[in-house]
Amino acid sequence: MPNFSEIVAAFPELQNPDGRVWIPTRFLRFLLSQLADALPVDEHLYAADNPDVAAAHEAGQLASLREHFTQTGYFEARPLPVRLVDEHWYLTEYPDAGNAVARGTVTDAAQHYALRGRTEGRVGSASQREQQARWRTELEELFRACDGVWPLQKHM
Template sequence: MTKKINGERATSENPSQNREMVSYFPTCEALTSALSLADKSLTGSRKVAIKASLLRHLITLALRSAPFDSETYIEQSPDIKKAVNKNEITNLKRHFEEMGYFEGRAAWLNDFDPQWYHSHYPDIRENFDQKDTAGLIAHYKTNGQRELRAPNEQSLPEVEKWIKILKG
């Protein structure tokens, strides 16, 4: 069961998460058939070609369960703030899911730990002073995220999974 919270649907089990439930998702058989895949297990490192529109839609669906901080989104995107003030954007999360993510906008801060970041990456230790918190944060925002660097020790296992999938 879902209900509206601040104009967005949320699950009744945990409405504070404010995450929209997907009302439909095709079966694995339907997806693999549409992609002309004989092996429905989708395991291994074999590459599969899919239409960009399908990939974008799958990313959009995944983003519905991603953390979202409207203050961060507005703070890091002055043009979004202007659009909200003009009522051109009425649902920040939906804007992020459908457009902002694909424009490279940030919608959450990853609990960045500058001391851990500095100690974990040798090249960062070589180029930044441990006390240069502003420089470390700037590096992470401008380079580290794009380079798939973990922002903190807790996220390292998940980042490593992504690296394995994306670069493996």
């Protein structure tokens, strides 16, 4: 990661907290791919969720499943291939999951999350919920600051 001073040199608006920074889509995608690369990607889960990608990898068309996710899959809105489930929190937060475990429909919170929770928009832990809320708040503030028009729409 470059020093912040190098980033400020590229985007001097960062020195003014009221300024806006317009960055090329290519650079934004790069930044997001770097964030995605920091995730603890479970390649087995990614392969199971994406048989087309798994087949391409097995055929030697892709160097790695992790690289596909961080460079392509994330931007295609494929499910996050991350297994981060806090068992106690998840079962407390989602009583239906606890009931499913009690009935033996699933073995544990992680299995419930993998089979249903992710696709239903659930999160696996309190920290994930907090992170999601921080991102949502930041995006909503950006939207309001742009008078209800996303920044890229203003340039169209």
